[in-house]
Amino acid sequence: MNKDNSIFLAGHRGLVGSAIMKNLNQKGYNNVIVRTHAELDLTNQQAVEAFFSEFKPQYVILAAAKVGGIMANNTYRAQFIYENLQIQNNVIHQSHIHKVKKLLFLGSSCVYPKNAPQPMSEEHLLTSELEYTNEPYAIAKIAGMKMCEAYNLQYGDNFISVMPTNLYGYNDNYHLDNSHVLPALIRKMHLSKCIGNNDMDAVRADIKKYGAGVVNDQSPDAEILSYLENHGIQVSMVDGNPSVRLRLWGSGKPLREFLWSDDMADACVFLMENRDFKDIIGGTIDSGNSQIRNCHINIGTGKEITIRDLAFLIKDIVGFKGEIVFDDTKPDGTPRKLLNNSKLESLGWVSKIDLPQGISKVYSQY
Numbered sequence: 409m410n411k412d413n414s415i416f417l418a419g420h421r422g423l424v425g426s427a428i429m430k431n432l433n434q435k436g437y438n439n440v441i442v443r444t445h446a447e448l449d450l451t452n453q454q455a456v457e458a459f460f461s462e463f464k465p466q467y468v469i470l471a472a473a474k475v476g477g478i479m480a481n482n483t484y485r486a487q488f489i490y491e492n493l494q495i496q497n498n499v500i501h502q503s504h505i506h507k508v509k510k511l512l513f514l515g516s517s518c519v520y521p522k523n524a525p526q527p528m529s530e531e532h533l534l535t536s537e538l539e540y541t542n543e544p545y546a547i548a549k550i551a552g553m554k555m556c557e558a559y560n561l562q563y564g565d566n567f568i569s570v571m572p573t574n575l576y577g578y579n580d581n582y583h584l585d586n587s588h589v590l591p592a593l594i595r596k597m598h599l600s601k602c603i604g605n606n607d608m609d610a611v612r613a614d615i616k617k618y619g620a621g622v623v624n625d626q627s628p629d630a631e632i633l634s635y636l637e638n639h640g641i642q643v644s645m646v647d648g649n650p651s652v653r654l655r656l657w658g659s660g661k662p663l664r665e666f667l668w669s670d671d672m673a674d675a676c677v678f679l680m681e682n683r684d685f686k687d688i689i690g691g692t693i694d695s696g697n698s699q700i701r702n703c704h705i706n707i708g709t710g711k712e713i714t715i716r717d718l719a720f721l722i723k724d725i726v727g728f729k730g731e732i733v734f735d736d737t738k739p740d741g742t743p744r745k746l747l748n749n750s751k752l753e754s755l756g757w758v759s760k761i762d763l764p765q766g767i768s769k770v771y772s773q774y
C-alpha cells in the first residue's frame with residue numbers, strides 16, 4: 409500500500425478497528441475512509457453497493473462485526489449469525505465487484521473446534537464440532553474466511569483472512585451484559601474495589617461512563633447494588649463497613665491466550681503492506697487437482713493463562729482487596745484456546761507486548 413491509497417476501514421470505532429486506525433495514522437496513511445453505523449449500515453446490501461460505487465476504495469480492512477462474550481453469544485444466537493453474515497457478504501462481494509487490490513478479513517479463534525489439538529494450527533479448522541455457546545458466531549466467521557478463499561481461487565482476488573486470538577486493549581467493550589472476559593474482569597474488579605472503599609460516587613461515575621443495563625448513575629444505592637449482585641458483585645456489611653466478594657462464572661480452569669490490540673493491529677497492517685494471498689499459499693494457484701484450503705493466518709502470542717490466574721492478575725493490578733470465588737455450576741466454554749503462530753512468524757511478524765504490561769496500560773486508560 410502507498411500512503412495516499414484509499415483504504416476503507418470498516419468498524420473503526422471498535423477495539424480492533426480503532427487499534428488499526430491508530431496504526432495506519434502512525435505510519436502516515438492519509439486517505440483512510442471510515443463510516444459510523446448510522447452513516448453506513450453494512451448489513452444493507454444497497455447501501456454498501458452505493459458506498460463502493462461512490463468512493464471506490466483501493467484497499468479494504470473488514471473489522472466490523474457483531475461481537476460479545478460467552479453470555480451474549482449464547483443469548484443472541486440469531487443476531488450473531490445473521491448480522492455477521494450480512495456484513496461479510498456485502499463488503500467482500502462489493503470488494504470483488506469494484507476490484508479492490510487487497511482485502512483483510514478479521515475472524516476469531518473461536519472458529520476452531522471445541523476440542524481441537526493444542527496449539528491450534530490453521531489446518532485444524534472444520535475437523536470436529538464447535539463449542540456450542542459461540543457456534544452461530546463461529547459459523548459466520550468461517551463462512552467469511554471461506555468466502556475470501558473462494559473468491560481468490562475462482563476470481564484471482566487478493567483477500568486475506570486473519571484469526572486473532574482473544575483481544576484486549578483501548579476502546580474495549582466494558583458492558584457487564586455482553587463484554588468479553590478480560591474487560592469484564594477489569595470492570596468488575598474496579599467496581600468491587602470502589603464499593604469496598606465505600607466510594608459509591610466512583611461507582612456512579614463508572615456507571616455514567618460505561619452504562620449498566622437497567623440502572624443509571626442517579627439510581628438509588630440499593631438498586632445499583634442489586635444490579636451488580638446479579639453480575640457477581642456480592643456486598644455484605646462487616647462492622648459497619650462493606651465487604652465485597654466477587655463471584656465469577658465457571659471453574660477458572662480454562663486456558664486462554666490474550667493479545668494486545670495494538671499488536672494485532674500491527675500484524676494486520678504488516679500483512680497489508682508486505683504479503684499477498686500467493687505468499688500465504690506459497691506460490692500461484694494451480695488449476696489442477698491440488699486442494700487449497702485453510703489459507704487464513706493465526707495472530708497470537710503463543711502464551712496462555714488460566715481464567716483463575718488472569719482474575720488474580722487483574723485483581724492485583726486494579727487493587728481489589730476482596731474475595732474471589734468461582735461458580736462451577738456456570739459454563740466454562742472451550743477448555744483451551746491456544747493458537748499456533750508459526751505461519752505468521754514465517755511471514756515475518758511476532759508479538760511484542762506481554763500480558764501484565766498490556767493490562768496495566770488498559771486499566772490506566774479505564
